[in-house]
Amino acid sequence: MRSISLVRRVALLAAGIATLVGVAFAAALVAILALRQADARESRSKDVTAATLRVRAVAADLDSALNGYALTGDRRFLTLFRTSRLRTPRETARLQRLVHDDIPQSRRSLLVRRELDDYLTDYAQNVINIASISRAAVRGPAAGAEDKRRTDEIKSTLRRLLVAENSRARKASLHARAVTKVAIAVGIVSLTVSTALILLFGWWVARGVARPVRRLAGAAADVAGGDLSLRLEEGGAGEVGALVSAFNSMTRSLALARRELQTQNEQLREGERHKRDLISMVSHELRTPLASVLGFTSLLLQRDFPPDEQRRYLEIVDAQARRLATLAGDFLDVQLLDGGALMLVRMPFDLAELVREQVQLFFLQLTTHRLVVDLPDLPLVIDGDRDRMSQVVGNLLSNAIKYSPEGGEVQVAARRSGSQALVTVSDEGVGIGPEDAERIFEKFFRSAEATKTVGGTGLGLAVAREIVSSHGGTLEVDSTRGQGSTFAVTMPLQAAPVVAAMAPAPPQVDRPVDESLHETVQKSR
Amino acid sequence: MSAEAPVSRPRVLVVDDEAPLRELITVTLGEAFECDEAADGETALGLITRDPPDLVFLDVMLPGLSGIDVLRKLRADPALHDVAVVVVSAWQGPEDIAVALESGADGFLEKPFRVDELASVARGLVGRRR
Numbered sequence: 001m002r003s004i005s006l007v008r009r010v011a012l013l014a015a016g017i018a019t020l021v022g023v024a025f026a027a028a029l030v031a032i033l034a035l036r037q038a039d040a041r042e043s044r045s046k047d048v049t050a051a052t053l054r055v056r057a058v059a060a061d062l063d064s065a066l067n068g069y070a071l072t073g074d075r076r077f078l079t080l081f082r083t084s085r086l087r088t089p090r091e092t093a094r095l096q097r098l099v100h101d102d103i104p105q106s107r108r109s110l111l112v113r114r115e116l117d118d119y120l121t122d123y124a125q126n127v128i129n130i131a132s133i134s135r136a137a138v139r140g141p142a143a144g145a146e147d148k149r150r151t152d153e154i155k156s157t158l159r160r161l162l163v164a165e166n167s168r169a170r171k172a173s174l175h176a177r178a179v180t181k182v183a184i185a186v187g188i189v190s191l192t193v194s195t196a197l198i199l200l201f202g203w204w205v206a207r208g209v210a211r212p213v214r215r216l217a218g219a220a221a222d223v224a225g226g227d228l229s230l231r232l233e234e235g236g237a238g239e240v241g242a243l244v245s246a247f248n249s250m251t252r253s254l255a256l257a258r259r260e261l262q263t264q265n266e267q268l269r270e271g272e273r274h275k276r277d278l279i280s281m282v283s284h285e286l287r288t289p290l291a292s293v294l295g296f297t298s299l300l301l302q303r304d305f306p307p308d309e310q311r312r313y314l315e316i317v318d319a320q321a322r323r324l325a326t327l328a329g330d331f332l333d334v335q336l337l338d339g340g341a342l343m344l345v346r347m348p349f350d351l352a353e354l355v356r357e358q359v360q361l362f363f364l365q366l367t368t369h370r371l372v373v374d375l376p377d378l379p380l381v382i383d384g385d386r387d388r389m390s391q392v393v394g395n396l397l398s399n400a401i402k403y404s405p406e407g408g409e410v411q412v413a414a415r416r417s418g419s420q421a422l423v424t425v426s427d428e429g430v431g432i433g434p435e436d437a438e439r440i441f442e443k444f445f446r447s448a449e450a451t452k453t454v455g456g457t458g459l460g461l462a463v464a465r466e467i468v469s470s471h472g473g474t475l476e477v478d479s480t481r482g483q484g485s486t487f488a489v490t491m492p493l494q495a496a497p498v499v500a501a502m503a504p505a506p507p508q509v510d511r512p513v514d515e516s517l518h519e520t521v522q523k524s525r
Numbered sequence: 526m527s528a529e530a531p532v533s534r535p536r537v538l539v540v541d542d543e544a545p546l547r548e549l550i551t552v553t554l555g556e557a558f559e560c561d562e563a564a565d566g567e568t569a570l571g572l573i574t575r576d577p578p579d580l581v582f583l584d585v586m587l588p589g590l591s592g593i594d595v596l597r598k599l600r601a602d603p604a605l606h607d608v609a610v611v612v613v614s615a616w617q618g619p620e621d622i623a624v625a626l627e628s629g630a631d632g633f634l635e636k637p638f639r640v641d642e643l644a645s646v647a648r649g650l651v652g653r654r655r
Contacts, residue, residue, distance in 0.1 A: 280618075284586070287615035291637035292545040298640045299552060313552070316545045406564075 005238035024190035031183030038176025045169035051095040228255035289320035330459040350379035374413040380421040381494040395460040396425040404429030426486040432479040535651040540569040541584040566590025585614040600629035
């Protein structure tokens with residue numbers, strides 16, 4: 001029942017009601033027809049009775065006239081007889097016409113006619129003929145008996161006709177009354193049932209259509225007011241059920257679309273904020289070294305300093321200008337990372353040697369941090385981009401210095417670990433909370449601690465990880481907030497034969513670096 | 526000038542986490558001023574409280590306490606209320622200057638600054654106080 005469509009249901013109900021109303025009208029019609037028929041039957045019976053009575057009167061007239069003539073011989077009786085005789089066929093014909101469709105009555109009327117004909121031709125004419133010769137002959141007891149027999153016969157037939165007609169009329173009337181009764185009963189029942197059906201239909205429309213539609217209208221108003229979480233209980237007949245489901249899916253997709261818009265909006269706003277922060281950050285990061293470069297250059301141009309001071313200031317200018325260059329490089333690298341266009345110039349080289357160089361570069365003049373270096377005697381040959389790997393190690397070293405307090409210890413180690421080269425840089429600095437451990441490798445991300453401590457672009461680690469993974473290596477961090485961090489780089493080692501081939505190359509560079517490094521360690525202690 | 530320097534040289538504290546910048550300011554002010562340095566807000570606040578200088582050059586972005594925090598603490602302390610403070614910041618934009626001045630800065634220098642401008646700001650503030 002639930003799945004039948006509303007249109008079909010309404011059509012079915014309307015058809016049912018129409019049929020019932022039709023039945024009621026038909027019943028009324030039947031009753032009216034039955035009554036009319038009974039009426040017609042009755043009036044015909046009256047006609048038949050009247051016609052019968054007239055035939056009887058004619059028969060009586062004939063008999064009286066014949067008897068009168070026989071007794072008196074008066075010719076007036078004969079005239080009377082003749083008049084009546086002329087009327088006879090008309091009356092009998094009328095009777096016959098009236099009962100022609102009623103076979104028993106028709107037979108009786110035919111009998112009456114024959115009896116009358118017999119009476120007239122066989123008997124009355126003879127009596128008249130005999131009487132015209134000898135009246136005495138027709139007045140005897142024999143003649144009287146014959147006359148009586150014939151007239152009784154006619155009378156009896158006519159009586160039977162009358163009785164039959166009466167009984168027919170009564171029967172028809174009874175039948176009409178019964179039919180009327182039944183028709184009225186059928187009419188009343190059909191009207192009652194169709195009224196009930198109409199009421200039921202109204203109730204059903206109210207319940208099955210009006211109520212859900214009202215509920216839907218209310219819900220639609222709520223949705224228009226902005227409440228998109230609203231859902232209607234599914235169900236209801238045919239189209240109404242479909243409407244409710246359609247409404248629900250509409251609100252669902254509206255809610256979805258709105259959520260999407262909100263998310264997009266949020267992302268846009270986030271992006272905008274990000275961009276503003278980025279511009280501020282870039283500006284800050286550029287201005288700080290620029291202040292030193294411009295300031296010292298102005299001083300050197302304006303004033304005369306002793307040569308050693310001049311040299312020192314120039315070194316500062318140089319270092320700060322390099323810092324600017326590195327920044328410019330970082331931004332360029334990010335551009336490359338975004339475009340996926342980081343190009344590696346691969347050549348086999350000793351990673352341990354590279355670490356040594358970088359340590360020397362960073363710690364040669366640095367007295368603020370203690371340095372512990374642990375490098376292997378054998379080279380760690382990898383196939384990679386030496387400049388890019390220098391950038392990675394340099395970034396880790398500069399971070400270790402940048403994010404740890406003065407007097408803090410920085411440990412740098414490199415060793416072979418299976419088929420991998422492992423480089424670790426540990427500090428005793430601000431550290432990283434577990435929630436930021438992965439995010440620090442996102443570009444432009446800077447932890448709250450980092451932001452508070454020193455300036456920075458938030459690019460170094462993102463670029464470093466990209467470089468390392470482009471080499472098939474990994475860059476991971478292990479850190480406890482407030483207690484320092486250890487960054488670990490693993491790189492796949494070059495296969496053994498190449499190591500042998502490479503071995504003779506580096507010794508020239510090796511020694512001075514070792515000496516200066518030794519010096520650095522001494523200095524920082 | 527060098528003869529009277531030890532007696533009446535105004536004392537300046539340079540607060541910046543960047544060593545080259547501290548050195549730049551110190552060298553710029555030269556012999557006429559007696560310069561002291563601090564790399565973070567806490568150290569700066571300790572030095573100022575112990576022996577208030579005539580003038581402080583204060584960077585905004587410092588590890589730990591920010592320059593603005595240090596400035597507010599100074600202005601809240603009646604004993605240090607009068608110390609002249611020049612905020613030096615790489616942050617651009619009028620709102621940064623507004624925050625510095627509202628927090629009680631006597632001057633604002635934006636990085637990169639001109640060295641002669643720095644010197645004249647220092648001389649002006651110290652001269653006014655004397």
